[in-house]
Amino acid sequence: METDMPSDTYRWLALYYDRLFEFRRPFDVARQYIVAPLLHEVRSACDLCCGTGTLALDLAQSGIRVYAVDLSPDMVRIARRKVRAAGLPVRVLRADMRDFRLPQPVDLITCEFDALNHVPTKGDLRKVLRCAARALRPGGYFTFDVNNLAAFEHIWSKTWFIDRDPVAIVMRGNHRRGSSRASIDVEWFIRKGKVWTRHHEHIEEVCWTPAEIRQAFTAAGFDHVRCWDAAPFFNDGMTSPGCRTFWRARKKPTEMA
Numbered sequence: 001m002e003t004d005m006p007s008d009t010y011r012w013l014a015l016y017y018d019r020l021f022e023f024r025r026p027f028d029v030a031r032q033y034i035v036a037p038l039l040h041e042v043r044s045a046c047d048l049c050c051g052t053g054t055l056a057l058d059l060a061q062s063g064i065r066v067y068a069v070d071l072s073p074d075m076v077r078i079a080r081r082k083v084r085a086a087g088l089p090v091r092v093l094r095a096d097m098r099d100f101r102l103p104q105p106v107d108l109i110t111c112e113f114d115a116l117n118h119v120p121t122k123g124d125l126r127k128v129l130r131c132a133a134r135a136l137r138p139g140g141y142f143t144f145d146v147n148n149l150a151a152f153e154h155i156w157s158k159t160w161f162i163d164r165d166p167v168a169i170v171m172r173g174n175h176r177r178g179s180s181r182a183s184i185d186v187e188w189f190i191r192k193g194k195v196w197t198r199h200h201e202h203i204e205e206v207c208w209t210p211a212e213i214r215q216a217f218t219a220a221g222f223d224h225v226r227c228w229d230a231a232p233f234f235n236d237g238m239t240s241p242g243c244r245t246f247w248r249a250r251k252k253p254t255e256m257a
Contacts, residue, residue: 053079
């Protein structure tokens, strides 16, 4: 089984992510329930798998000192460009979510848009949670969302087409029923003048049961574990109950994970 996370997988996704994927609203709504109640105690935060840096900049606009971490060099480059343009206190770091380290502990770590599902193996969940615990101050919180098996079975088996001139993509999902793994093959069609070029990206995800996530939290030294079904936040007719879950847990105040 593949255990490496190729850093160049998201080259084309990084370049056109902000143009193609305009679905922040449900995550903004979820954040109001899950993260906003914590923000009065948050002075520093890390957005893990930050992508193009949108959430990191949103947190920084609230006066929070932010680290933004991503493995993709293209995502990191775009995030740094956006940070320079905004002039906000965000430090962008390139690192793997399974072994990242921050210069200082933070009060909050976020990881959105099912980024955690992109680790190569189920066992990597514990690695990520241990790193998150190490990066948090005692009493700090880790929040993330994940796709569940229901999403693989009901959503990932479909084909989608998105057209945002000068780029169009066809996404073909693949999932073997009952398997904890799924993948998407993305065909990119990019126009420069009258010429179109075609590129291919292959993206994989892995999922866990709620019991596996709770066990991994406990093993990493977290408590106060809570979860929310994403369907009420999305309310989009596609994200049915059980497809996606938001999680939040606290690093134990008196124990170092």
